[in-house]
Amino acid sequence: MTESTNPSNAADAATHGFLGEEFLTWLWYRWETDGGEYDLSAGRRIGIALDDFLAFGAPSEDETEQTLRRGLPTRTPQARSALRQGRRLKKAKLILADGSRQWVATLDASTMTLSGVRLPEDAEDVESPQDRTADRAANWLAIYEMVMAVYGQFLRERLRNDYRESDGEKQANWMAE
Amino acid sequence: MAVLKRSGGFVALFWQGKIPDPREEAFCEALAERRFRTIENAASEETSVGWVTPALPTGDEFTPEDLDAGAATWLRMRIDKKVLPKKWLAVHLESEERARGKKLPPRERRELKQDIGEKLLPRVLPTINLVDALMFHERKTILLFGTSNAVIEAFGKLFFETFALPLDRANPYQCATRLGLDRDLVAGLDRLQPIRWPDVTGGDQPARRELPSVAPAAPVTEMPAAAEAGVEPEVVPFELDEEPQLEEPQLEEPQREEPRQEEPQQQEPGPEEPGQ
Numbered sequence: 001m002t003e004s005t006n007p008s009n010a011a012d013a014a015t016h017g018f019l020g021e022e023f024l025t026w027l028w029y030r031w032e033t034d035g036g037e038y039d040l041s042a043g044r045r046i047g048i049a050l051d052d053f054l055a056f057g058a059p060s061e062d063e064t065e066q067t068l069r070r071g072l073p074t075r076t077p078q079a080r081s082a083l084r085q086g087r088r089l090k091k092a093k094l095i096l097a098d099g100s101r102q103w104v105a106t107l108d109a110s111t112m113t114l115s116g117v118r119l120p121e122d123a124e125d126v127e128s129p130q131d132r133t134a135d136r137a138a139n140w141l142a143i144y145e146m147v148m149a150v151y152g153q154f155l156r157e158r159l160r161n162d163y164r165e166s167d168g169e170k171q172a173n174w175m176a177e
Numbered sequence: 178m179a180v181l182k183r184s185g186g187f188v189a190l191f192w193q194g195k196i197p198d199p200r201e202e203a204f205c206e207a208l209a210e211r212r213f214r215t216i217e218n219a220a221s222e223e224t225s226v227g228w229v230t231p232a233l234p235t236g237d238e239f240t241p242e243d244l245d246a247g248a249a250t251w252l253r254m255r256i257d258k259k260v261l262p263k264k265w266l267a268v269h270l271e272s273e274e275r276a277r278g279k280k281l282p283p284r285e286r287r288e289l290k291q292d293i294g295e296k297l298l299p300r301v302l303p304t305i306n307l308v309d310a311l312m313f314h315e316r317k318t319i320l321l322f323g324t325s326n327a328v329i330e331a332f333g334k335l336f337f338e339t340f341a342l343p344l345d346r347a348n349p350y351q352c353a354t355r356l357g358l359d360r361d362l363v364a365g366l367d368r369l370q371p372i373r374w375p376d377v378t379g380g381d382q383p384a385r386r387e388l389p390s391v392a393p394a395a396p397v398t399e400m401p402a403a404a405e406a407g408v409e410p411e412v413v414p415f416e417l418d419e420e421p422q423l424e425e426p427q428l429e430e431p432q433r434e435e436p437r438q439e440e441p442q443q444q445e446p447g448p449e450e451p452g453q
Contacts (some may be wrong), residue, residue: 110348112351137311138248
């Protein structure tokens, strides 16, 4: 594993698109090796799993991107092969769970955009349209905050000076399996 | 009464600085200043962008109650666009040329297009696009339910015209700076370079092409477990509670994607000797 530079891509360097892709790949790693559970503040524990859509970024502009849909794409030889080639996930459909509530969303990692989001069912006790709107607004905020909180956990790990010799190496081993 | 949707996509936007509290009249007054104005009867191709409320899509009234979404403020941007349908234009041009019995020279054709446009455009109804956003005032964050660059740009422009503050679009860097990380960690962000995970396929896959212009000054150091081909990493089988029912996945290769406006496709960077 090496760190690398690419001066030709100033925009990505400015937005750190690569970091989002590393984050998404890390979510997969954590899900497979550690169950994908994360402790948030106030004793909350959430879970994040990958669902039925994966898109791997192309290592360079003249190479191909790979998209796997339907079924269990994380368990396929194609997905494993992409990891063994050192490819990062660019987009993936995620399932996020907080207690009995469940969200589904596709994360475009390099822009941190969430698309195809499906919120949990409305709470049973909401009656008026206004309450329903407030409940959903809270759920929209919740998925954003969950992703950000876990992204923060990833960054605390990734920004450590010994990352490459510790967690980075473990992830490299997992990718090479 | 309108109800906020339960599905869709969003991009997060951030602002710095002060804007009026959405519970106060000043906030509604700011929106009303940039309210949506109709172009229903306009005789030219144009676009109109402005604020409306979820309760009233005309932009005639703004009250804090109409914007209330519990912890959030529910904003709605309306974009109307009037475009002369090309097929109608072609039909009218053809019938005019037929009536004159000859093909028109370019200048006359341009003038005729203009005349037809002036005649038809007042009768053309604009397309309407309503874009919702949730504003979390204390967090200085907006979740915009539109992920196209055009919508994000239009929203940013309208927000700026309304509150005189620019919006920053979320990206991995922006998000990282807003997470309350230690100052040392945030400082490390600027120096951060992508990890290039090793290719351990050892020839069973096409080799990754290196960029010759950024060849390393020193040998690339790979991680021990990912070492050269022939050194097999220790494999720990992934255990499942139950055997998954695998559907045949659809492998799509190559996959073309819309070009990212703000973030061009990342190229495979040339390797660099590890810093530490």
